Amino acid sequence: MEKLKAGGNSGRVLIRYRNAVLLGCTALVAFAPLPVVAQDAAGQASGTVLETITVDGGGTSGDDDSKSIIANSTTGASKMPTDILDTAASVSVITAKEIQQRGADSIEQVLQYTPGITTDFYGADDRFDYYKIRGFDAWAYRDGLTLGDPFGGVREEPYAFERVEVLKGASSTAYGVSDPGGSVNYTTKRPKSEKFGEVYTTGGSYDHAEAGFDFGDNITEDDTLSYRLTGKFQKSDAEYDYSKDDEQFIMGGLTWRPTDQATVTLVYDHLDRDGVPGSGGYPIGTDFETNRFFGEPDFNYRGTDRDTVSLFLDHDFGTGLTFNSNLRYSNSETDFGYAYIASTPTDGSTLAPRYFYANDSTEETLIGDANFTYETSFANVESRTLVGATVNDTSSTSKSWWDLAPSIDWTNPVYTGAPTSLSQIEDTATDQLTKALYLEQDFTFSEKVIASFGLRNDWIDTTVTDNLTPASSSDGSISEFSKRVGLTYRFTEEFATYASYAESVAPPSNGVEPERGEQIEVGIKYRPDDFPAMFTAAVYDLTKTNITRTNPATMLEETIGEARVRGIDLEAKTELTHDLSLTAGYSYLVSEIVENGTQGNEGNELSLVPRQTASLWLNYTREGNDVVGDMTVGLGTRYIGEYFLTDENTSSSGDVFVFDASLAYKIQPNTTFELNVTNLFDEKYVAYGGFGADFYNPGRAIYATLRQTW
Template identity: 50%
Template sequence: MKYPSTSTRSAIAALLCCTSLVPGQTAAQDAVQLPDIILDSGAVADDQTIVAEAISAGGKLTGDILDIPASVSVVTSAEIERRNAKDIEEVLNYTAGVVTNSYGADDRFDYFSIRGFNAYTYRDGLTLGENFGGIREEPFAFERVEVFKGANSAVFGVSDPGGSVNYVTKTPRGARFGSAYGTIGSFDTKEVGLDFGDVLNADGSLSYRFTGLVRDGEREYPFSRNDEVFVMGGLSWQPTERTELTFVLDHLDRDDVPGSGGFPIGYDFDRSDTFFGEPDFNFRGTERTTATLIGRHDFGNGLSFGGTARFSDGNDDFGYAYVSGQTATDANRSFFASDSAEKVAIADVHLAYDPQFGSFASSTLLGFEASRSESSNKRYFGPAPSVSIDDPVYTGAPSSVPLFADGETEVSGRAVYLQETLDWNDRVIASFGVRQDWIDITERDLLAGSSATNDISATTGRFGLTYKATTDLSLFASYAQSVVPAGTGVEPENGEQFEIGAKWRPLGGGTLLSAAAYDLSKTNITRTNPVTNLPEPIGEIRVRGIDLEAKAELGAFDLTASYSYIDPEITENGTAGNEGNQPARVPNHIGSIWANYTLEGDGARGDMTFGLGARYSGSYFFDDANVAGESDSYVAIDAAYTYALSDNTELAINATNLFDEKHVAFGGFYADFYSPGREVQATIRRSW
């Protein structure tokens, strides 16, 4: 058994001590169940429902989901908790258009794509960057996860045409609430967490919130770790109903190994017993501190001001031995390591004017965004001793690994944007947006002693039209553009999307059904020429598809269902000759369904909730040339059971991949990476 480190045990004790200090937790009879928290829009709060009615997008794209001329999916904190989603991929597993787990049990990053492209991520409307290569986010920090399908650069700035994900931070509520939980589970996992808040003064103008967790555990493969400490504190000041200022400070400290390192091709190894990496050289550490300031003020007469600013300071290190080839008897290996650091400052301010003229309404948003980031990255690569496929004998950590890349990057960005919405009698809604970005990039190669710069100026736009056939049914059509800087010396990668769709919220709430068809493309896709070692814009990808999604709360039943048809094609690929092929890691069909049924105890016993889910993915190719192999199609089953021990306490048991489905999620080049295996966790949760 692996025992927590001294620092981890101290953090666990601190969190447990906090439970005794929370008002109302000194004795069970002091606990008070608050009524459901109601948002200004009249919708139930995210911790009480799986069906969201409005979006926030950091104040940049707000309003009723029915009115937005684009496909939007929202995963609320209630849904995250019911499925016990422990990482962002699990959060998005049941979302239309989103592909997860295409790299299998490789846990370095949050790997997911939307409509065939890697997604850019944002927090409270401010960019975090591309998910591939970024820090893995902690879902417990967020009130909800908003998924915007299609090109969104006119709203968020830099993004790919497939879609974007916005994380909404938990902030103080101006009322007393709280929950605490303890979890034990597979791979010797132990976890405790807290989320509580209250007002601090008599008039309620000051309120706070504390959120935190400590995890000590492993993963399914040998010599792994899954340890984390996350703490977040928020303070809100609301001197009047028209003014609010919120400050949030959070710190993430994760010790989480990168993955299995792969398996020799053509075999079927046990994921939990066989390891071809190097136990003494198998690590990934992440530390990041983030400070966020969110403010708003309503001047009256339809004029308001909002703004968000964030500073983050993070670093991570990573190293492992991975399978890089094989002979008849041995697995060849290589060492790879990296050491990265990044500081980011970003701020957005905007003015909104929302006048009403009888049956005609207008909404104008004018904003400015500025950002600056400084990052460094060192990468190391070298050969590692081979090991026997039948009986691997480890050789120990290397004394050193050769440095092959050492770079620094500075990026400064400025942007102005304008968005306008015109609403005729809540029946016809026209909206458009335009954004101008200026991005200055400086890249330094410290090994070569060289540097390069690129100054980018890009204009993106969007236009959408919504027709509300009834108050519960809307039809929409839209066109939107995207832009992504591709580095120095080349033009940005551009994207565009045409989309039509419908959204239906029958009986005014509790259910949201949506359907959309789209045609999107990305041009100037840039790759490094192996001869010149310089980036070249050589590619174009076109994707057509359909997304269907349903979320419903129907009495004792909750339902989440989705289906997506994705038809991607490489239409240009320079001299590589891949025209007509499918891009790597994009299946044609994905689908999912999750259902909860609650059986009330009627006083004789506690309520019981049974949950069952199924996730389907068709096969996909491992490379753009479509020759390295392809995955199997698969169905993975998830399940949940909850028993109410009392009005405020419940026992929950969750299982992901219940039947331990296994396939090669990524491979064909030098090693196979298997899909994640079965994981079971039991949680006791108390709320007040």
Template identity: 50%
Template sequence: MQPDYLTLRGGRSTARRLTTVLLGCSALTCAPALALAQDDTSDPVVLQTITVHSGDDSTTFVADETTAGSGLSADILDTAATISVVTAREIQARGAETIEQVVNYTAGVVTDYYGADNRFDYFRIRGFDAYTYRDGLRIGSNFGGVREEPYAFDRVEVVKGGNSTTFGISDPGGAVNFVSKTPKSGRHGETYLSFGSFNKKEAGFDFGDDLNDTGTLAYRLVGVLRDADAEWDHSQDDETYLAASLAWRPSDATQLVFALDHLDRNSVPGGGGHPVDTDFEASRYFGEPDFNYRGVDRTTATLMFDHQFSNGLQLGVSARYSDQKTDFGYIYLDDRRSPGDGATDRFLFANDSAGDDFVVNAHLQYDAMLGAVQSRTLAGVEYSDSSEYSTSWWTTADPITDYDNFTYTGGYSLNGLTPYQNRRTDTTTKSLYLQQELTFSDRLITNLGLRYDKGETTQTNLFNNDVSNGEYSDTTARLGVTYKVTPDLSVYGNYAESVVPAGLTVEPERGRQLEAGVKYRPAGGRALLSAAIYDLTKFNMTVTNPNTLREETIGESRVRGIDLEAKVDLYRNFSIIAGYSHMDSEIRNDGNGGNSGNALQFVPDNVASVWVNYTLPGEGARGDMTFGLGARYTGAMWFDNANTRQGDSFTVVDAAFGYDLAEDTSLQLNVSNLLDEKHVTGGIGANWYSPARTISATLTRRW
């Protein structure tokens, strides 16, 4: 039987198995005994103080270091991959309130292809959906996942190109890694109040301090409370996010961080679409007010440990346990049967799910000088185990016979409705990985990555207790080469492989990419310019048949393109973010589907964006004033792989204004879609409109 705690609307479970994190980590404390051996004649390198990146992401647009390229902390200029880092300062300056808004000024990324629909974080990197990670540990696919809270993160790292050797499961287009806010040294903090469009009322805080005189213990608390509607009638977008973390740093060589966070969302999944070939107000709602919900109840516990020995050896262990329940139900439109005649079919879809997920990663890093060659070796293991109960319902709803005179019928619920799917899924994955980096004369940097993943999945049909089993095993590789032409200029190339286990009935999705690029960092590190060309192919690409709702593969697809990106931060006065991407996509083998030769859905030929920030220093009684203006261009794209319906290109303008009321106190006004641009962003059988103009005023106090 499926447990009765699945449904969020009837109540929320408070049981949390947080001790699983500690048990998983204790099993790995013997890892140093299995460390990589180096010859005694080599000279060990004493590692520097543990750090992920040297810059302060709250004060700059331009990040300098990352671990997202290979798992080894490295200067972005020395990393043989295209990595775009969206810092906390950029998130704040642009007033980004969703992950889509965080990444929508990043080259190679396409967002808003389901418009104002906010069920998930919709974004694609280089033409494909992207897997997401938090502090290097897998979360899952953005499509179908939980919308993350941007205020929880110090930075968001967008890794272009497949990179399964670093994180594991990854699509060939790229991945996104969220870096959580963790305790700093010393007293710090901010709190804010925000009011805006659609009755938004929001408060947030982020503060911390040392807990003892020596500074070896520190804490941090982060929270967001929001009461708001969305832009369509009968909508809701409420959220509570709370996070607490504790850090123990007995020395510069050791760090232990424990974090606990809870996300509670109570919203609606979307407007359900509008009839095709109509032009109603985007706020017009054609679903049913009493059957439109999306609930999320997730608690996460994370443990991160790092220790540097005195002989060039470093141990790192990170683990996370998540307990999650979600529900989702709405009435949506499907106007394919007789578009344009004033009548529209409607359907009910709902899903309840609950589960837990545990993942632990342990690695050893050894740094040494082998003559004139600097060597860095990273070897590790990863284990994950997840269980999920999922029940889905689908049925016809009362059609709209005349959408000009449409009224709600009401009375929809799941009572008495037979689900079409009710199953439990248990998945276990075991992984081994190795990264080897060699630096010759401080100019030539080579990186080789290998990873072996073995996964087992068991699905139980809870209607009849039938059990199906499946497994996969795959080895992925990555080779990257960087050459430092000057200390500020590097060229690079890479070959990368990726793999995604798609399900029991289809083969794993595999990908490979070739990429070459150049990076330039002038202005003493206050700017980063990059350009890259790439050719990537995805095999066994899985899609959901809209008629059968079952997973199928379309064989082989290919995307070739170019990414150009610039981030410039000339101290307080002037900053600019600019990006351009050209993508040429093609379905090369669709089996018997008839789509061979077509372009991939939601992949425009061209995407471009620019954001400019300028600060006018205060004078006399007047405080500093900051002006921000941005524009995002998205070219025409197909809404389906059959290429039956194509949207128009569009440009969206965003703006911001900030004023320092007093020292450490500021008022900021952000406007998304300043010109209230309205266009159809996607949809087969219905129109999905772009997000409407949104205005937000935020008062912030820092200390």
């Protein structure tokens, strides 16, 4: 190894030099998973219609994500901002208000009330953001530009984002190469042309101490120059012994509006995380408290150091032609090292074998996208055409070490310290250049029928250098074409139905064909005029082919796999009255391994993919008076159905209900006390296993926040 790290709860020695540049549907409102009987609790209560507000720089006209859980428009399925009712795809939007309501402190928590998405399936493994959409991995994007596969990437900070958009199913035509499950697009907070702000402080479980701020204003009196400053600083432990969960995040943005038609925004952010990768696992069949730790305290670290600069340029030429561009540079360094239980003895011994594993990774990316949109009409047809290009130049390195660690007696654990050396098993450098051209076209006929299609071609050149075998490198070049087509019919201003076909292409390893996905989907959407709400339902058939596996006979990667998922997603988001809001979702799917080459398992279900998931969150506000302030109570429940832990389908989790809760009390008009509880009843289950050890789901956590806004 280049370095070894030591430390535990009291800190660790950092030997690596770190460099940071600082400056539905039906009226779905209730559900129950089978065999529980579904209940209809739809209500047509009279409500207050919220005034539509346009947010500067938000990327979606007509939504104010800080004031409503209902989103009306999206860029999740297309680079053109589109009314969700006119979008021939299943899109869910989690706004900043919903994120704050639920006290979501991680991307997994942000997504876990969205139908079609599964999270927490790796339990106490805290290295990455873990989620699947419709049974498959899903890629992450920021402002429409690729971040990549979250497995192996950086854990994102939700406080940086105005909203999180989820597109379900194949999506390569919109944003480029990706897995077929779908995409998660984060929209960065940008300056507004008004004064606003908040500061808060939070404390709670696991010695958690946190402070944050998000404020901005105009710099000039004529609104041509605005700023925004966002930050979060956290000092905390994690759930288990010998852990930490520290973070420093700072983000600043400037927006210049030289004319009424042009906007330029520059955003810089720095993310520094100092945490741990996980608990080390628990022996199979045992039942320990979730704070127990069977790793190695002096070899247990997970660090992230990333700097990002984003530039946005928008110009409206006033003739139906607009220009939009986005450029992002990022430089990140991540690492982790830990000891984990490798197997559980079956001979009566309580000594669990362990291994050490460590990884250092770097990534430097310059990615840019530019496009023109032209809107026109003729006769009774409205047309929107978008043409654009994307370039992504990424250089990355990955070094890994692995070796046998001393066994640990789980009845009387004795820690042995950090290793003095480990065997290096990987040292690779990868340079990848991706260039793409794309076209999107919408035709609206008589304000009723919307036909849309997209075409995209990605050219990917990849060079991988293996530094463990001198002069060993491989080059690969592919050209991949993807397409989508959709048809939407607006029965009324409130009700629409659609059908679509979409494709995805995942970037391959050198020497093998890309993994591809295809999806057919039909759905309905309902947005009432009487109160803010969105109800959606979708049925889909999704197939992934050319799945890459290592052939055990040749030890070479081959495209020998195929898997299929068919299912239904239902979602409701509504502010029934000024005092009552609801978020509900239900997903049922059937997955099947159609082909797996020499590894078998044909006919089995995909691992870590429950057939059923469901969620419900209710928020009720009791208005105060001159003596007592407003009080808002939130209660949520999540159902995670049983799923297999491995593709062999030899072991499985149980099904479980998990409850969450929140309370907010307005002390003064702009001062609020908030209480958030995740896993209210401390439900514990095995979220991940089958490979020598079990990993539990996150336990109960309680956090109190004092927030001042203006």
